[in-house]
Amino acid sequence: MLKKGIVIALSFLTALNVSALELKGNLTQGGMVVGKIADAKQVTFNDKPLKLTGEGEFVFGFGRDAQATHTLSWVDNNNEQHTKELVITEREFKIDRITGVEKKYVSPPNSVLKRIREEAKAVREARATESTLEYFKDPVFRPAPGRISGVYGSQRYFNGKPRNPHYGLDIANKTGTPVLAPLPGVVTFADPDLYYSGGTVIVDHGYGISSTYIHLSKLHVKVGDKLDTGDHFADIGATGRVTGPHLDWRFNWFNERLDPQLLMQDTLASKSSK
Structure with missing residues (x-):
């Protein structure tokens, strides 16, 4: 790694x-x-x-x-x-074996497949935003306190079954822990209940760069809201496909998944970080 x-x-x-x-x-x-x-x-x-x-x-x-x-x-x-x-340099990614995942999230029933496809399409469209915001040049701070429980790129097995790699940085903490904007942006997607990711927010930072926050227990923003560094816009939760409360934080360049840990400064996002 x-x-x-x-x-x-x-x-x-x-x-x-x-x-x-x-x-x-x-x-x-x-x-x-x-x-x-x-x-x-x-x-x-x-x-x-x-x-x-x-x-x-x-x-x-x-x-x-x-x-x-x-x-x-x-x-x-x-x-x-x-x-x-x-x-560029190639990386070695860890194997992450997760047990105790509800069966409906490992092998979803046919009754929810249409919902899953529609939600995935909406998320892709939000990540396709190409605005002229220039916040992608701002420093990136840590969005929440807690233990790093999962890292970018790891190949995941749920209940022994291979699934897509993990594309985010997991920060474990109790439900209700505030999630703070790590850099400025504009909310382009906000849904409290996606099938896999539960409460989900996507924030545009300009020129194809966006960040994603999933498994949230509560959202304090709506589409179109402007965020400044340190704004409390959501709470950590255990919604969607999880085995415990945590924030899954992701960075994107359009549909390319980037590693938040390569960008993140160790300082917690706050108004004083600006």
């Missing part, structure tokens, strides 16, 4: 010092990278166009199973094409 804190801060200059490329973040599976090219008018990552801020900044991320090599390309103001190959 890769430990938190492996961060890149690289700068590349092409011939004649045209098109300075700066990258900051984690070049690894689950990592997020913020880049800047002062004179770029178009940027693509693996042929996907990236939205640019007014200062030429952009963001992208690597999923859990991302391949080792990636291509960043851009066109400068002189219409010259530039390409940079990025090589």
